[in-house]
Amino acid sequence: MKKIAYLLTLGLIAFSCKGQKKEQKQPTESEKETTEVRQLSPFEKMEEESLKTEFIGIATSQGMDKDLFPITSTGVSTLPIKLAGEEFLKSLGPEQLEKTQFDIQDDEWRKWCNVDNGIYMRQGISLKEMDQEQRKLAFELMQNALSAKGLQLSKDIMKTDQTLRELNNGNPIYDEELYFFTIMGNPSLTEPWGWQIDGHHLVINYFILGDQVVMTPTFMGGEPIITTSGKYKGNTIFQDEQNLGLKFMQSLPVELQKEATLSTEKVDNDIRAEAFSDNVIVDFQGLPVSKMSEKQKVALLDLANQYISNMREGHAKVKMEDIKKHMNETYFAWVGQTDENAVFYYRIHSPVVLIEFDHQGPIGIQGNGRQPTRNHIHTIVRTPNGNDYGKDYLRQHLEKHHH
Numbered sequence: 001m002k003k004i005a006y007l008l009t010l011g012l013i014a015f016s017c018k019g020q021k022k023e024q025k026q027p028t029e030s031e032k033e034t035t036e037v038r039q040l041s042p043f044e045k046m047e048e049e050s051l052k053t054e055f056i057g058i059a060t061s062q063g064m065d066k067d068l069f070p071i072t073s074t075g076v077s078t079l080p081i082k083l084a085g086e087e088f089l090k091s092l093g094p095e096q097l098e099k100t101q102f103d104i105q106d107d108e109w110r111k112w113c114n115v116d117n118g119i120y121m122r123q124g125i126s127l128k129e130m131d132q133e134q135r136k137l138a139f140e141l142m143q144n145a146l147s148a149k150g151l152q153l154s155k156d157i158m159k160t161d162q163t164l165r166e167l168n169n170g171n172p173i174y175d176e177e178l179y180f181f182t183i184m185g186n187p188s189l190t191e192p193w194g195w196q197i198d199g200h201h202l203v204i205n206y207f208i209l210g211d212q213v214v215m216t217p218t219f220m221g222g223e224p225i226i227t228t229s230g231k232y233k234g235n236t237i238f239q240d241e242q243n244l245g246l247k248f249m250q251s252l253p254v255e256l257q258k259e260a261t262l263s264t265e266k267v268d269n270d271i272r273a274e275a276f277s278d279n280v281i282v283d284f285q286g287l288p289v290s291k292m293s294e295k296q297k298v299a300l301l302d303l304a305n306q307y308i309s310n311m312r313e314g315h316a317k318v319k320m321e322d323i324k325k326h327m328n329e330t331y332f333a334w335v336g337q338t339d340e341n342a343v344f345y346y347r348i349h350s351p352v353v354l355i356e357f358d359h360q361g362p363i364g365i366q367g368n369g370r371q372p373t374r375n376h377i378h379t380i381v382r383t384p385n386g387n388d389y390g391k392d393y394l395r396q397h398l399e400k401h402h403h
Contacts, residue, residue, distance in 0.1 A: 038127045039121045043113055050276040051107055057386035058273060058354060060283045065351045065385045066371055069392045074211045074385050076314035078189065080144040084185035085195060088137040092125065100125045104185035109389045112196065112203045113275050114219055114378070116161075116364075118173030119154065122198055128177035138181055141195060145215075153220065157202045159232040160222040164364040166230040174364065192394050201378075203275075207390025209397055213315045216383040216389040219274060220310075223364050223376040241306050241357055245346050248299050249338050252287075254368030256296075257338065259286035266336035266372050270345035271358040273382050282384075284349055286333030297327060304348050307355050307381050319353075326350045343372045354382040365393060 040048065057064065082085030092100055102108040113120060127135055143151050158176045165174035178199055181361075184191030184207075194207040203219040227235040249257060262285055272282050291298060304323055309316050323330075329350050336359075343359040360376040362369070386392045 009099060018187075018232060025251040028062075028296065043115055044120045046156065046276050047113065048179045049113060050278065051110060053279060055110065055389075055391055056279045057277070057388055057391065058280055058282055058382055058384040061281050062283075066353055068385050069387045071209065071212065071384075071393055071396050074213075074315070074318045076211050076213075076312075077103075078208050078211050078213065081141070082187040082189055084137070084144040085183060085193070088134070088141050088181075089183060089187070091134045091137050096125050098130070099123065100181065101183045101324065102185075104194070104394065108182055108279060109184060109194075109196065109205060110206070112198045112217070112219070114201060114203060114221065116164075116173045116200045117175065117178045118171075122178075122180040124180035124182035124196070124198070126178050126180045126199075126229065141181075142197070145195075145213075145312060146204075147316065148310055149310055153237060153310060154197075154202055154204070156235055156237050157220060157222050158199070159235045160224060160227065160237070161200050163227045163230055163232055165225060167224075167365060189239070192397055194390065199223075205389050207393065209390060209393045212390075212393060213311065213318075213392065214383055214387055215315075216309050216381050216388050217273070217275075217278075217312070218307075221360075221376075221378040222225060223360075223362070225375050225377055238379070241350070241379060242359075242374070242377065244303050244306060245357055246338065246340075246342065246344065247336055248303050248332075249344075249346065250290075251299065252296065253384065256287055256291065259291070260332050260334045262286060262333050263335050264337060266343050266345060266359065266370045269360050269372065269378070270335050271356045271360075271378050271380060272347075273354055273356060273380050278325075282349065284331040286331050286347070289330040289332065290328045300330075300348065301327070302331060304353065304355060308353075322352050323376060327350050343374060349384075350358070351385055352383065352387075354380075354384050 011302050038363060089097065089101065107125060111123065115347060127138065130138060146154065161174045162176040165171060168174060174382060179202060180198050182196045185191065187193055192207065192209045197204050201221040203217065204215065205217050207214040222237045225237055227233055249260065252260065273280055289300060290302065291362055301324065305320055308319050311319065331349045333347040334344060345358045348355040356379060358378045359372040359374055360378050361372050365375065382388055
């Protein structure tokens, strides 16, 4: 616990956690004893406090923008995702199903945590617990919801945990199969439902209503970024997000770079909207896109698409069109230097999307000091103004159909 407290003090651990189901069978005497001995980790305590507050959504200090997310038809079928979700659920035994499927309005949506598995307990069923067929069906669910790029990135992030295990003397808190799946609601073409995967450096919340999709909050990160040894030697992640972000910043005229820069010093972790931040206030800062040339706007859209394109192509296109609609209300912010080897943070922020990229201090790889490094990256994609987890879609649906 002292080590956890120390890391918390330094602000080097990203947050995200799992809680307990509201209704569970009565524990045995031995389980009671274990429960009495075990204390909540700092992250579980933060989650507990966070869930005491009703979900509102990420907003600015000026308040929430309303009516940004109308329920409509996108023309992009979600049938393949529904069928994959049904097959996955059918493959689960009764006990597995009990701990994996939740009500559509359950707090499980908000119970996610990026930290490793040694610090708290997650809900759902992990890849490690699944048999071969279940594991195949879990990945088919992801395959039908994500693009080929998004699925490959997810698998490559999992590989980094195997590398951390190797670099930490086989420590079991790191494991490429300790990624947990939960399903909210029942797969449907008309009623709201969704799924979540939660594990170290990989959290995807995927909400579906009709043919509309919300894939946020999505946390993706990794350490090491480039694997130089072991089972997955050569595994490399987030080079496009890093290099295109730097290239975009370098392409701006000096006066616009200055306006985008919040600080030239990158000395800590700067990401704002990780776990337990569902209602965080993030004001627009940096460079307004309205001051950019058309060419610069296109380049910024390409950078945003690096994150949005982890969704299945049709729904990614729908989301990018929404981002384009609000382009002149968008801001680009930067922390750090701009030389070729710089460590930095950047943010793309509009009424309908919040994207953050952050070079972080080392956690799983010891002996490299505590300053931010290119070998540990965190990213987050959020839907501000109340539609993370599809909450605004769900609210409208329930008001119209379930009173």
